[in-house]
Amino acid sequence: MTTVYDDLSDEESGEVPVSRIKFSINGRKKIAEVEPRLLLSHLIRRGLGLTGTHMGCDTTNCGACTVLVDGRAIKSCTMLAVQADGHAITTVEGLATASELHPLQEGFKEEHGLQCGFCTPGMMLAAKQLLDENPDPTEEDVRWALSGNLCRCTGYQNIVKSVLWAADKLREGQS
Amino acid sequence: MYPSRFRYEAPRSLDEALTLLRDGGEDAKVLAGGQSLVPLMKLRFASPELIVDINNVPDLAYHRQDPDGTLHVGALCRHAELERSGLLRDTQPTMAAAAPLIADPLVRNRGTLVGSLCHADPQGDWASVTMALGGSVIAQGPAGRRAIPVADFVTGPFQNVLARDEIVVEAVIPPAQGTRAGGYLKLERRVGDFATAGVAVALELSGELVAAAGLALTGVGGSTIAATEAGQALVGQALTSAVIEEAATLAAAAARPKSDHRGSAEYKRHIVRTFVVRILTAAAPAAGPADAADAERAA
Numbered sequence: 001m002t003t004v005y006d007d008l009s010d011e012e013s014g015e016v017p018v019s020r021i022k023f024s025i026n027g028r029k030k031i032a033e034v035e036p037r038l039l040l041s042h043l044i045r046r047g048l049g050l051t052g053t054h055m056g057c058d059t060t061n062c063g064a065c066t067v068l069v070d071g072r073a074i075k076s077c078t079m080l081a082v083q084a085d086g087h088a089i090t091t092v093e094g095l096a097t098a099s100e101l102h103p104l105q106e107g108f109k110e111e112h113g114l115q116c117g118f119c120t121p122g123m124m125l126a127a128k129q130l131l132d133e134n135p136d137p138t139e140e141d142v143r144w145a146l147s148g149n150l151c152r153c154t155g156y157q158n159i160v161k162s163v164l165w166a167a168d169k170l171r172e173g174q175s
Numbered sequence: 176m177y178p179s180r181f182r183y184e185a186p187r188s189l190d191e192a193l194t195l196l197r198d199g200g201e202d203a204k205v206l207a208g209g210q211s212l213v214p215l216m217k218l219r220f221a222s223p224e225l226i227v228d229i230n231n232v233p234d235l236a237y238h239r240q241d242p243d244g245t246l247h248v249g250a251l252c253r254h255a256e257l258e259r260s261g262l263l264r265d266t267q268p269t270m271a272a273a274a275p276l277i278a279d280p281l282v283r284n285r286g287t288l289v290g291s292l293c294h295a296d297p298q299g300d301w302a303s304v305t306m307a308l309g310g311s312v313i314a315q316g317p318a319g320r321r322a323i324p325v326a327d328f329v330t331g332p333f334q335n336v337l338a339r340d341e342i343v344v345e346a347v348i349p350p351a352q353g354t355r356a357g358g359y360l361k362l363e364r365r366v367g368d369f370a371t372a373g374v375a376v377a378l379e380l381s382g383e384l385v386a387a388a389g390l391a392l393t394g395v396g397g398s399t400i401a402a403t404e405a406g407q408a409l410v411g412q413a414l415t416s417a418v419i420e421e422a423a424t425l426a427a428a429a430a431r432p433k434s435d436h437r438g439s440a441e442y443k444r445h446i447v448r449t450f451v452v453r454i455l456t457a458a459a460p461a462a463g464p465a466d467a468a469d470a471e472r473a474a
Contacts (some may be wrong), residue, residue: 017182036183037436039217058176061367063281072255072284075192078213079285080206082183083230126281147366149278 021085025050026094034081041065043081044091051120052092056150061155066122070079072154073129079174092121095128103169104162113162114151122149127163135171139164178216185228189235189315189344192227197317197340199225203277204229205342207250210278210286211294227402240266242393250343252395254283266355267348268458269377273304273359279367288345295329295398298369300344302329302399303391304359307375312347316341329398346414353379356458360450361393364437370394371437374426374450378409378458385409388449390422395443396431405429405451414459 018033044053056064059075065076068090094101104124114120130145142163186192194472204223206212206316215221235251256262258274277300279282291301311322316338328335352438361373373393379386390402405425412418
């Protein structure tokens, strides 16, 4: 496999250090050669072409770049790609199956949980960790779990409803 | 944004990490959770030549209590583990109150208490909490381990006393002499913003009386502030409203806030005073543990 990135030639150094990493993305195993200063968000968007992970502030504030690493929601702009070595990454592209939306995606559709949609992938992944750990969250639990993800459109009301909708649907599926 | 180019090493043992640091020269940095270091590197405020990523070093992701009550928090123990910890909920009210207030849930999944202490941000919450509890960090270097009280560890904004070939392997909180009480309150404009002001209170109660008290302040000075006189005013006293008022006044006097976009100096001092009153009122034995928890949530 060949991976091509933009040349970040903002530095004099001719020698480019490269690390080889093995990881999985949405259940598929990958090998990549990355410069250690590449961020996980860059690897996902540019290296893997999975542009569902959005870059908002790029300063660890907004949560738009949230992905799951081993099931835990983290900001992919604040983790080095090389640190993904040996870990399992889930992005928003990993939520739906070929034929079916994930209940969280359905919930956002049913409850109008998005307007511009920029924060939505991050919201869904932060919510996924919550629902994986707590299938029956209260409204406060949902607000708490999403408190690291900023939305500038919705006022959050419908996002919270969407997650609660998904929680109901997931619980129905299990009973 | 990209960091400057650096060499990356991910050692699989502490010895290997220490050797890398020793050979790495002036400009080597230890990477744990990375929730402060990576943003600083992206902004090029920090441009280390060597990153020693300790995430693959085994046996650092713990927090545990000795039979005598001493608490140990390993260098890779994430904030989220502390937030969920039943041990902290049962035995460390000040830490249990602070853990959910660190940054935001995404940062808590990755960042570490020890990393926060090493980063030495005057607005770091754990520094005040561990200082109020009389905590130390354990630094390991070529000559072995040494304990450094948190109060002596941080020398100024983003500065600590670590030698460049030392790694903090854990933070330690000494056992209490009585029943622990206290809490942590922080005012922030929104979740994840730096503290406008924060107050940590760690009490050890013997019946109605305060046997020991530590108070420390977040974000109201060039470094974390130990409000020592406020603590001393509590020792040997019952938590009556007069005693609480006096401690709050002394704590507010210890603050050295600056006016900025988060509020005026006077406002921040007022917040310190208010938070001390709230925490001590909730901690008074008459209020009982359930009431105290409610009061803190309401605050």
